[in-house]
Amino acid sequence: MSAPLQPEPDDFTLMAQVRAGQEDAFRILVERHQRPLLNFFARMGASNHGDDLAQMTFVRLWTYRKKYKPTAKFTTFLYTLARHTWLDFLRRQKRFSLFAERYREEIPASTDGGLGQLQRQLDIQAALEKLSPKLREVLVLAVHQSLAYEEIAKILRIPVGTVKSRVFNAMATLQELFHENRA
């Protein structure tokens, strides 16, 4: 008879172990959060540096593990680190929208079902990358990472109302840009 399946430990438990220097717990956290982090960086406009930035974020998580307070939600801590990683990246890379524009030029628009869907995704990504960094980060955290407004407010250190107004402005601007791209 096979052994009963053990529920995977939650992020709090794992971080407590990571704080104690347990690499196995860190490995589980890396495996658990690598895809959402990659998605975060891709939507922020750094998809061709996604692996590197996500790894750098995890490295910061390991380096600053002792600073994590169990009172805070783990994803708040993780995305605070991710945002710092991204801001550092921005300082190094001024042309953060170049990739999407170049990619859009390489793939022609099509009405074909498969390519049409891809084109739509490229258009939305191109529009997303035209947003100002302030609007883009709040939108990515809210939509792609599905973080609560309160959590986003803690990460960005702004009031919840400001988060909501930024999300609204981001959606409105994005809608215009998206339709412009598709026109």
Place this chain on the structure above:
Amino acid sequence: MKTAPDPLQNPRFADLLATLRAQPPPSPSPDFTRQTLARARQAEIRHMPWLLRVARLAASIAILLGLGLWFTQRPPALNTQPTAIAIVMASQRPDGSWPAAAPASHSRYDTSVTALALLALMKMDGPLPGDYTAAIHDGINHLVRQQDAQGRFTSQFSGVNFTQYLATMAIRAAAARPDAEASWIEASRRADAIPDNSRQMAKLNQNLAHPAAFPPNWLEAGGPVTRAALDLLVR
């Protein structure tokens, strides 16, 4: 207090929201986890707390300084007891004598060197670990064999007084040992019958009292056994 409406629930953005959420997440590289763990390990070293890094640096400097100090302040190899005693013990000939330095012309000092080595060994025998008894017995018996009926240890040549004096001191010390053989006591009595050259003896005693100022030509003639024996005697 009225809270602002959730913009993501606004029907105006429903289509846009669906498009955004339909964006497929990128896939990590196959060795993403392995690379991440490797980078984290490297970063751990780079991000070591500055105090710890300073402590490590200070420890390294202290070790280097300590090594440097030891290197500059360390006693010469000759002054280290194991080396000196090892030199003396390893240099004894099968007949019980110790050789002076090469060339062969210095062999006339063999008796002096043997006496000096014996004085050193008899000083070391007892308080320090190590059994030098056999070497002492062989050496004293050799000296006794060198002594003539009048009590002299060597024929006439330069340094004869030193040789006589050193050999007499060694024989006297041997005769005073609890394991002294009858022949040693007799040899000591014969040696005592030879009058000392007081001026030469004073000079030799002065040199023995300050081995660091030992005449270079004597050291050259006496060779490594003399240096080692003097080092043991001065302790």
